[in-house]
Every structure is written in structure tokens, then in C-alpha cells.
Amino acid sequence: xxxxxxxxxxxxAALVIFALFAGARAQEKTIAERLGYARDAKxxxxxxxxxxxxxxxxxxxxxxxxxxxxKSGSIMVPCPWLSEIAAYARANxxxxxxxxxxxxxxWTSLRWGPVxxxxxxxxxxxxxxxxxxxxxxxxxxxxxxxxxxxxTAQIERARALGIQPTHLDSHMGTLYQNKDLFQxxxxxxxxxxxPVRVTRTDxxxxxxxxxxxxxxxxxxxxxxxxxxxxxxxxxxLRKLEPGVTEVVIHLAYDDAEMQGATFNHPNWGAAWRxxxxxFFTSDAFRKVLQENGIKLITWRELGxxxx
Amino acid sequence: xxxxxxxxxxxxAALVIFALFAGARAQEKTIAERLGYARDAKxxxxxxxxxxxxxxxxxxxxxxxxxxxxKSGSIMVPCPWLSEIAAYARANxxxxxxxxxxxxxxWTSLRWGPVxxxxxxxxxxxxxxxxxxxxxxxxxxxxxxxxxxxxTAQIERARALGIQPTHLDSHMGTLYQNKDLFQxxxxxxxxxxxPVRVTRTDxxxxxxxxxxxxxxxxxxxxxxxxxxxxxxxxxxLRKLEPGVTEVVIHLAYDDAEMQGATFNHPNWGAAWRxxxxxFFTSDAFRKVLQENGIKLITWRELGxxxx
Numbered sequence: 001x002x003x004x005x006x007x008x009x010x011x012x013a014a015l016v017i018f019a020l021f022a023g024a025r026a027q028e029k030t031i032a033e034r035l036g037y038a039r040d041a042k043x044x045x046x047x048x049x050x051x052x053x054x055x056x057x058x059x060x061x062x063x064x065x066x067x068x069x070x071k072s073g074s075i076m077v078p079c080p081w082l083s084e085i086a087a088y089a090r091a092n093x094x095x096x097x098x099x100x101x102x103x104x105x106x107w108t109s110l111r112w113g114p115v116x117x118x119x120x121x122x123x124x125x126x127x128x129x130x131x132x133x134x135x136x137x138x139x140x141x142x143x144x145x146x147x148x149x150x151x152t153a154q155i156e157r158a159r160a161l162g163i164q165p166t167h168l169d170s171h172m173g174t175l176y177q178n179k180d181l182f183q184x185x186x187x188x189x190x191x192x193x194x195p196v197r198v199t200r201t202d203x204x205x206x207x208x209x210x211x212x213x214x215x216x217x218x219x220x221x222x223x224x225x226x227x228x229x230x231x232x233x234x235x236x237l238r239k240l241e242p243g244v245t246e247v248v249i250h251l252a253y254d255d256a257e258m259q260g261a262t263f264n265h266p267n268w269g270a271a272w273r274x275x276x277x278x279f280f281t282s283d284a285f286r287k288v289l290q291e292n293g294i295k296l297i298t299w300r301e302l303g304x305x306x307x
Numbered sequence: 308x309x310x311x312x313x314x315x316x317x318x319x320a321a322l323v324i325f326a327l328f329a330g331a332r333a334q335e336k337t338i339a340e341r342l343g344y345a346r347d348a349k350x351x352x353x354x355x356x357x358x359x360x361x362x363x364x365x366x367x368x369x370x371x372x373x374x375x376x377x378k379s380g381s382i383m384v385p386c387p388w389l390s391e392i393a394a395y396a397r398a399n400x401x402x403x404x405x406x407x408x409x410x411x412x413x414w415t416s417l418r419w420g421p422v423x424x425x426x427x428x429x430x431x432x433x434x435x436x437x438x439x440x441x442x443x444x445x446x447x448x449x450x451x452x453x454x455x456x457x458x459t460a461q462i463e464r465a466r467a468l469g470i471q472p473t474h475l476d477s478h479m480g481t482l483y484q485n486k487d488l489f490q491x492x493x494x495x496x497x498x499x500x501x502p503v504r505v506t507r508t509d510x511x512x513x514x515x516x517x518x519x520x521x522x523x524x525x526x527x528x529x530x531x532x533x534x535x536x537x538x539x540x541x542x543x544l545r546k547l548e549p550g551v552t553e554v555v556i557h558l559a560y561d562d563a564e565m566q567g568a569t570f571n572h573p574n575w576g577a578a579w580r581x582x583x584x585x586f587f588t589s590d591a592f593r594k595v596l597q598e599n600g601i602k603l604i605t606w607r608e609l610g611x612x613x614x
Contacts, residue, residue: 055417055567080387083435084416084567109391110362115436117426128390129422129464157436257564260362260391 031213031244034305035297042294044237045214045246046280048073049100050171052082054110054261056252056270060277062088064251065095067281069289071298074100074169077154078112078131086161096298098167098194099158101151101185103138103174105131110261115153121146139177147175148184155192167299169197176202195302197246212305215243220276222267229275230284237288244297249276338520338551341612342604349601351544352521352553353587355380356407357478359389361417361568363559363577367584369395371558372402374588376596378605381407381476384461385419385438393468403605405474405501406465408458408492410445410481412438417568422460428453446484454482455491462499474606476504483509502609504553519612522550527583529574536582537591544595551604556583 032041048061052075064070075085075097089097103124105111111130114121123143124131132138158165168189170176175185182202189196195212202213224232233247250273252258258270266272279285289296339348355368359382371377382392382404396404410431412418418437421428430450431438439445465472475496477483482492489509496503502519509520531539540554557580559565565577573579586592596603 055564059563059567080417080419081567083418087416109394110387111390112387117424119424119427128468161435253563255563256366256560257362257562260366260388 031215031302031305032242035244035301037295040242042240042242042292043244043297044240044289044294045072045244045297045299046070047169047246047248047299048251049169049248050250050252051075051085051097051100052077052079054079054252054257055081055084056255056258057081057250057273058085058088060251060253060273064277064281065092069285069296070249070251070280071296072096072098072166074098074167075158075163075165076100076102076112076171077158078102078105078115080110080112082157082161086158086163089164090162093164096166096300097163098169098299099155099163099165100169100171101154101175102171103131103142103147103150104133104135104172106133106172106265107261108133108264114150115157116146116150121150124150135172135174135177138172138174139181142174142181144180144184147181148188151175151184151188155188165192165194166303167195167197168192193303193306195299195306212302214246214302215241216245217248218245219248226271226275230279230282233279234284234288237294238292240292240294244302249280251277251280253277338522338609338612339549342551342608344602347549349547349549349599350551350604351547351596351601352379352551352604352606353377354476354553354555354606355558356476356555357557357559358382358392358404358407359384359386361386361559361564362388362391363562363565364388364557364580365392365395367558367560367580371584371588372399376592376603377556377558377587378603379403379405379474381405381474382465382470382472383407383409383419383478384465385409385412385422387417387419389464389468393465393470396471397469400471403473403607404470405476405606406462406470406472407476407478408461408482409478410438410449410454410457411440411442411479413440413479413572414568415440415571421457422464423453423457428457431457442479442481442484445479445481446488449481449488451487451491454488455495458482458491458495462495472499472501473610474502474504475499500610500613502606502613519609521553521609522548523552524555525552526555533578533582537586537589540586541591541595544601545599547599547601551609556587558584558587560584 030039032043033039037043048070050057051061051073058081061073077099089095113130114124118125123141123146126132175181198213199216200213218236220232250268252273254270254274262269337346339350340346344350355377357364358368358380365388368380384406396402420437421431425432430448430453433439482488505520506523507520525543527539557575559580561577561581569576
């Protein structure tokens, strides 16, 4: 009985610990709950990348913003058409515009380089004096100190032009390529008090319990045929899990400028971007949102969670 | 008689001096003659400016080159679409491509800055870190040493990309705005052994007797109405004087990209450039050349005169 009593006490203690742990887990609020939504809410950020890259990108994205179906985007500060989108940002201070921090220049006919003085960020430059063509080359050569200087300069130039960024992300994911770059990215974001495009599963050891993150990213891939474009997105949205999902899209017109820029690269090319534009400004998209109880949110809301 | 004899000798001496002077004048060869043409030949360089500025400019100019009616152009090295026109230059080494040395960034939605490290050419930058919008602001602020560094860097980048420039000129004429800048321009051109867009009447004191210059520049002005475009050029070509004339034209399509770039500036805007494209690729232009015995030449020929 002494033995049985000891066992019983141990069992009760184990149950109490389990109950406390389960309770703590249950009380750990999800991002959706921290935003004031139900735990099972399906929240979607529709995010257009690459603003500033070309007139075609700016014009198509602004048109999509006007439908109310696309509410977020991010701007490439080193790109030639920055001034055009900066004027839009000044005229539309409510727009959810972040910065698409840029360390690559991936098209071969249209190129760009750093905001910083070139002789101070030489590790970011290819032999022609532009950013590297690929994220892997950029990450392999980048000195993290120079990356910190350059992305800080991009944020400062944006602010000087009257852009009030609501969030940060990384063009072609260069800043997610290795731990050193990712740490620079998070440190700069913290110092700027801006949320970053980070999912729960991105390097979780670096995320503090109160970090602002999204649950998942949805993006179309080159294996989807043009005829299946709408079906891919519609199916994905019908199956959307609760929490915050960001669908990362690329908008532009399939016009001469975009065809010239992307002539040798159909993936993320001119026709690709026109297809994204057509789906995300369509009644079909509006309907799938309604039918599946999906709410559109923005980075502005996420940014309010930052202490 | 003594008096009369003295007078006669004086008269003879005067006639001899006059004859020698007239002979020397007659023997001073014109540029046309130095090129191997008759003294009264009408020689025309049809020159498209602003290559590299936009895809629309590159595409329209390449199309015009293919007609054989436009044979020369110059490239803006700091501009976003440099790589596209550099690829054309490498594939077409016979093309008469010079450099349109650039110290201004005149459109408000599409901008560019120096090839040199920014912290070394601060006198060339506006508050946003781009070149100044106007040639007068650029010239007023420019440190000639920094101008020399920057235009040399533009030439070096062009050569590094495989462009073999045949001549130099100056975007918006910034390098003609004052004597210091003009001297830098001529000094860099001499050191590069390249001819420059200089007319006989441009600062003649700086031109040596064997300098290579053209006789005059023809360019359309904003007071010509769109409906008079062809008439302006046709009339000017019918009245063309002998010697070397350069007609400076601006080619592009009146498309979304050019409309976006030039939206607030109809002068040298998208429709203007489409009108230039239409005239200089037309049968009407070909006919006026033939009917008036006008020969098309290029800067490549002028460059051969440089010692």
C-alpha cells in the first residue's frame, strides 16, 4: 500500500505537470489571436513583390491595389523606377508598402547596383559593378558588415523619399541564405522596429517567444502550367489552413518592357506576371475568398504587435 | 614715275600677298574633303541619342538601325538598360555607337546616378543621391575633377562590357555648359583618341587646326507641332548646306514604359520619340536624301581623321 500510495502520488504529480503544460500551450496565443482574430481564422496577406523594378510592375501593382484584392507590396530601393513608386507611397500613406531589400540583380538586360558607395560594399558587386545575378552568388560573396550597411542605406533612402515602410522582406531570399545574413536581417529589422517576412519554421531558435511571424508562405512554382494558374491558387486557397498565410505574387503587364527585361527567363517573366495580375484581380479570386471565409490582412496589422 | 613705280611695286606686293592668302585658304581642307568627299558634298550623320535609358529606346533605335537610314547612336552608361544595348554592340561590332556621357537624370519617375563610387563624386549628386535633373544644376554644382573621374569611369565601364565607342557626346549638353567642363570633355576625348560632337563654332579657340569637328547640328525643337514633324525635317534637309551636319534625334516607341518615364514632360517625350522614329525610318526620308544628294556618314569615318 505504501508502494501503491507512492505510485499514486507520482501519477497525480505527472498528471498535474501535464495539465499545467497543456494549459500553457493552450494559452500561448497564436499570431491570429494576437491580431484579435479567432484561433481558427484564415488570414491572408496578398503580397506583390518587386515594386520599383520596372514601370510595368509599378503600374500593374497599383492597378491591383485599386481592386482592394491586393493590399500589400514591397519596394526594391536600388531599382530604376523607385521614384515612381515613392510618389505613389507619398500620395497613399495608408498603403501597406514594405521594402524588398535587394542584393541581387537577376535580369541580364536591365540591371542595378547598391545604394551605398560602391567602394564600401565591394563584396556585393559582380565584375560589371552590379549586384550578383543569383542569390547563391550574392550570399557566397557577401560580407555581412557590408550587407548591414547596404540594407540600412536602402531603408534610409526609402524614408528620405517619404516611404514609411510597414515591413521588410528579402528579394530572392538572399538574406535567408545563411545564418550570418539572416542575423543581420533580423537585427536591422529590430532596430527599425519593423516586422519581417519570417515563418514559424524559419530558423526558430532565433525567434523570441513574442516575435512576429507568419504561419506559412504560398507561392506558385514553375512546374504549374499557364493553363493551371487559376486552379493552382484556387485549390490552395480552398485548402488554406488557419493562421496567417502570405501569398507572394509578382505583378506586371506582359508588355514590351517586361518582355525585354525577362526575355531569356520565362520563370517569373512577363507572361507569368500578367497571369498573376489576372488571377489576383479577378472575380474568381474574390469568390474563393468569400466562399472559404478568408480574411485579407496586411503587414501594418502585424507591425502593431511589435513592442 | 618714281612715285608711280613705287605704287606699282606696292600694288604687286599686295596682289601677291592676297594671292598667297587666298591660296592658303583654298588649300585648307574642309572636314568633307579630309573625309575624301568633294568640297560641296552634303554629308549627314543621323544620330539617335539616349541608348540604354529604356527598353523602348533601345528597341526603337535597333529597329531604325536595321533600315539603314539611321546609322549612329550614343549610349548612356549609367542607365538601367545599358546591358541590353551592350549586348547589341558586342553582336554588331560594325555599329557606329558612341557614348552619351551622362551627368543628369532628368525624368522624375525613372532615375539613375553615377558609375563611380558616390562618395567620390558628391558634387554630381542631388539630395536623393541621383544625378541632378537639369544640365544647369549639374554644371553649377559639378567639380571638374569629379566630372573627369566620372566620365572616365563611364568610358571604362563601356569598354569592360565590350562596347568599342566610336565617339563621345554629352547628354543634355552638360559638358558644354562652361569652359571648365568643356576642357575636361576635350581632354578626356583626346586621351581616349575619340572624336567629340563639336561644331566649328563651339569654342573655336580650343580647337586645334587639325581638330575633328562637324559643321553644324540640326535638331527639332518644341515649337514644331506634331503635324509639322516631317515637314520640319524635310525642309531642313532640302536646304542642307555642304559639309558635315549631324541631325540629333531621339527614338522610342510611344508605349507604356516611355509614357511612364516622360509622363510630365511632352518635350522629348514618348510621342515625340515615336514621331522621330516614324520620320527617320520612312520612305519620305529616304527620298529626300536621294533627291538632295545627301550622303549618310558615321562617326567611325570622322574618328579615322584623329592622329
